[in-house]
Amino acid sequence: MKGSKHPRNEQTLNPSGNASIHDVIDQVDASRRLFVKSSVGGAALAAAGGLTLGGLVQTVQANTGSTLSQPIGFSSVPASTRALNVSLGGSATAVLDKVVVPTGYTAQLLVAWGDPIMPGGTAFAGDASESASQQERQYGAHTDGMHFFPFAGAGGLPSSERGILCANNEYTHEDILYSNGMSAGYNIAKTRKSQAAHGVSVLEIRRSNGKWQVVKNSPFGRRITANTLCKVSGPAAGHALLKSRKFSITPAGSVDTGTLNDGYTAYGTINNCAHGVTPWGTYLSCEENWNGYFGSRSGSLPAVGASEDGKNFNRYGVSVTGFGYRWHETDPRFDVSSNPLEPNLQGWVVEIDPMNPSAAPIKRTALGRFKHESAQYVVDAQNNIAFYMGDDERSEYIYKFVCEGKYNPTNRAANRNLLDSGVLYVARFDANLSGQWIALLPGTVGVDGKALRDNPNFMGANDAEVLAKILIKTRMAADAVGATMMDRPEWTGARPRIKGFQEIEVYCTLTNNSNRGRSGGVKVNNPDGSTAGGTARPLTDAANPRANNVYGHIIRWRESGRTVTATSFAWDLFVQAGDSATTTLTPKSQYEGNIVDSPNGSADYGAPDGLWFDPFGRMWVQTDQQGDGGGNWVNIGANSMVCADPATGETRRFLTGPNHCEVTGVTMSPDGKTMFVGVQHPGEDATYTNPTEYSNWPQGQWSVASDGVTPLPAGRPRSGVVVITKDDGGLIGT
Template sequence: MKGNSHPKNDRSLNASGNESILDVIDRVDAGRRNFVRGGVSAGALAAAGGLSLGGLVQTVQAAGASTLSQPIAFANVPANTRALNVSLGGSASAVVDKITVPTGYTAKLLVAWGDPIMPGGTAFKGDASETAAQQAKQYGMHTDGMHFFPLQGAGGVALSDRGVLCANNEYTHEDLLFPDGQAAGYSIAKTRKSQAAHGVSVCELRRVNGSWQVAKNSPYGRRITANTPCRVSGPAAGHALLKSKVYQITDAGSIATGAISDGTTAVGTINNCANGTTPWGTYLTCEENFNGNFGSTSAVPAPASGETGKLFNRYGLVAAGFGYRWHETDPRFDLNANPNESNLFGWVVEIDPANPAAAPIKRTALGRFKHESAQHVVDAQNRVAFYMGDDERNEYIYKFVCAGTFNPANRAANRDLLDSGTLYVAKFAADLTGQWIALLPGTIGVNGVALRDNPNFAGANDAEVLAKILIKARMAGDAVGATMMDRPEWTGARPRINGYSDIEIYCTLTNNNRRGSSATPSANAADGSTTAGSARPAVDAANPRANNLYGHILRWREDGKTVTATTFTWDLFAQAGDTATSKTPKAQYEGAINDSPNGSADYGAPDGLWFDPFGRLWVQTDQIGDGSGDFINIGGNMMVCADPATGETRRFLTGPNKCEITGITMTPDGRTLFVGVQHPGEDAPFTNPTQFSNWPQNQWSVEADGTTPLPAGRPRSAVVVITKDDGGVIGT
């Protein structure tokens, strides 16, 4: 995910002459092409007679009929462009500053940054005067991935009018969080408030008289922040690299106790981006750009200085961070004062929404990187796998397969399934096949040396080697030659319904301006020495566009219909792009999306991705969000819905100015949809918080209860609840 406190991609337009997937498909046998033709893919170009990508969508043949149990039947929402805003009497320098949904649907505000969600919580004031203690009982800032866990009614039936929402709070915008911004009078009080706005918000939702509201005094309500005690489990727990200084954390500061942890505990979770769930009913929050919260007032160890410097380099830890100033007042986040603390972040964290007293657990078996999501699949043998992306340019796609099997009859029996198994990394071949490479001590790297004999992972025994592989998962992917991807973000599994039985996984590749940008391409070095995000790879089959401005969606099917497969078949589901682009060469930027009329559902920078229980694929976008520059025709951020069998795509929702649309979940009956809106009005200064947006106050004047005035003063990240006016299933 991008944002005000996240690094911005610079632009480079130098195209590569390397072979792309457009050339590769010509050599693929007919049997392999059948899967390619199952969706809208650049790979089908050869089979379509060499048409342009824009014309491809008119000729692709579906592999079979739709397997949806509910149709896609809503009318396209128009793109939220600056031209649309002008036509509605608005400014030519912004898009329409509100949520728009199709005719026949209603969107309402559910919960926003600063709303109380637990006993003792106070109402949002609108002037950023809340203390850290108050923020710690309010909904966090910049909502992201989320999931609705229905409570159970009589006979164990899942309720569709009451449940627990777990939602990530990815990062903070300090100019909105503090009345006077971050630059002036920075203090520990500001650090603590920023830390309290990070993490995860857990709140109970109830539908009362047809209206959804947060139960503000529910025992399920809680905040998990940057200072919440956590447990560390799995193969890396207890390793020396996870033994950090112990601090007494107070409002006045972090006081060193002189002790060192045993590597099985951690404090807090930060930069919580996308999410996942487990089949046993727990929530997975994924730590992404954790490196940006660390820094130092002095130079940090260089890569050549040893293990710590090399780790910092590969994971992007630098003295400046992303502009947060936590390290100035909290030595726990100072890279020199406490170098191992950063190794306690970058994990998948398991949270039990039904047990507010349970400590979050950092599951090290799933590896350490910039986790974007963790999509689970249970196969016919009750084997469980989790599919994950590492969201940075040139990083990898991973799979974790649990060693044990899922027991659907005994929730407690699954409690430790995430602590034992095998982590794999993906390698995509030009013939549309792929391989899962096990990241284990005995795996042979591209240099012909087993990982146990690689200096990056060497240890006293294989248990220590495995711990180092997991802590340095990026470097392990480098060592075995995994395929560098264009920012792999959310993953989603196509439901096996209506006779569909394949295990088919989708992954959004948001963009990569460095792909094909150099006449002398570079790759992540096999010795793990590459600075995070710095390589300039050539175009390849799975990432077929130089200067991949608009991104694409890739999918694969596990061979043998089992999650334990070590081989798969893949293709491209969609190439995002702008049908009306004036950029050249046009074919590189116009994309291939199956919409009607052509261009009516164009989108760019696909990010959030989720399948509903009816088999429909929902895609959310993360780009600049104000309809400027390369997005003048596409407009602001949005959410589209697609049929995975036919590729048919329609635009369902558009968001307010300079926001990101991210996070999606649904009630069991399919009649209520929850969607997240992150950082509306991003980049506004503290001197003028509403310079770019005043959402949601400008769209709804009252809170979700229908009576309490909605505070003005600054834009707020929020969750909206969407229903169909006739009470029907969303999307029909």
């Protein structure tokens, strides 16, 4: 995620000459063809030119029917387009600057950037005058993945009236964070405030007199920031590549202690994007675009072939200037010219215990190091447990981690360190609609015919050191074994096994890839790990069938034998997102998609990102595109959240977001009657001279806070969380 921080899509079309997916399906044996044809084999058919969408209806085998325990019962809200805004008397250059939900539902603001969430917290000023120390007690910036952890209620059952909300705070918009922007007087105070707005917000919320509010002085409230002390555990902990320079971190600066880190500690978590949870009640925060916070004050980086650091920086996208945050200018911890191992302490899945405010977050190295996007678990019938993950960059990979130990549902303490030992796998999607999970272990043979232990990138004194290097340089290991390069794999989600459905069926959003099918450049991530992150220009393939993949798609797979320990799977495409009314992109068949909606085009969406299954089996998909209704998005409009039936593909649009925002993060109360949804970076791209140029959300939609009394400060757009309820008190989505 991250809106404009990701490369923009390009409009150049590079058609593929690959065989159509129709041809591929015909090669699949009859016993497996039902999964493909009854789901979304048709998505790839249309995209690859094998059939027209009209002919597809008559050709693809009928769906097996809904398995939802609660049907989708709302009517789609209209796309929030510039044209809609004009028809309502608004601007011809903007989409609606508000959250819109279906008739019969109400959305209210729960919390926004700068709201106090813990003892000593101060109210948001609205003029960016807060200090770093104040921000450390306030809700962080740019909400992303989130989860609601209920307290015990009546009879010991999970409460739907009170609990803890954990929410990621992915990044900061510096022109809004500081009153005078980035350029004027940049110093350590600005760096510290930016670092304090990153990380994770943990807040107690409760429903009182029908309204959800933050418990501002709760002992559970805390902020985990870019400077919070974390533990490092698992196979890579203590390795020399994690022993960066050690600093004493103070408000005035980071002071070099003259010693090295021990490899078992790290400071801070940054660019926390999507998330996961564990069945033992902990929160998993995923570090995504962490590379952009590092830079080099020397103005250069070691050459790719000259050192291990140079190759590592290249493969993970560490650069001289980063994303322009400038932390490295005032905080030497982020200066890779003098502290080159610090980036190795970022890029992990971080486990947080929401019920224990004194527990340090733990970076679990067994799950690998990359640009983590989501970590969703599945427990099979034998209590084996696996976590499914995406690496969010163009032409990166899909992973799963299978714990060595089994999940114990009756003893929480027995599960405490399940994430420290197991096997990390990377996915290969074959053209015959089967796939393989390739173990990233020292003895695994790569495409060069050599075991990973004999690969120069991972050689060590013993296999324990080899494994540590594989986990620290996970992308290079996946390159070496020939995993399938995907179109920005983001959130994963597992379909609930309800109403007799017993398959282990996992989905992953593939947001887009403007490099897919482009001419020039390398077509693979080189097996020696030398390719710069996000630069490959792969050909289209069965799992990624569209060149210049503007609108993205969703892939899914079923594990063989209904167990998470399987090393093989069957896969297909659930949907190709698109614009049914496009006139700007040709050929139209490449871009209109095959979303199942009625009337056709009423639930069009593109750039699928967030993905979550509710307890009733419905799949919720959130989008991450430019969000202003311009260019390729003139018909699709603002970012949105849709609801889909995974069995039939039926899709309806449930929510549209404010101008220039991303819709991301969703969770529910246990009774299914309250939904929490995140709104990230409303008004993105505004400057400090006019911070509300594009959006004044949420103040522009609600003048008062959730208590119905406290005025919302004006002056700056604010990321936040909305709470959605049904007016009749019923279940969300019905």
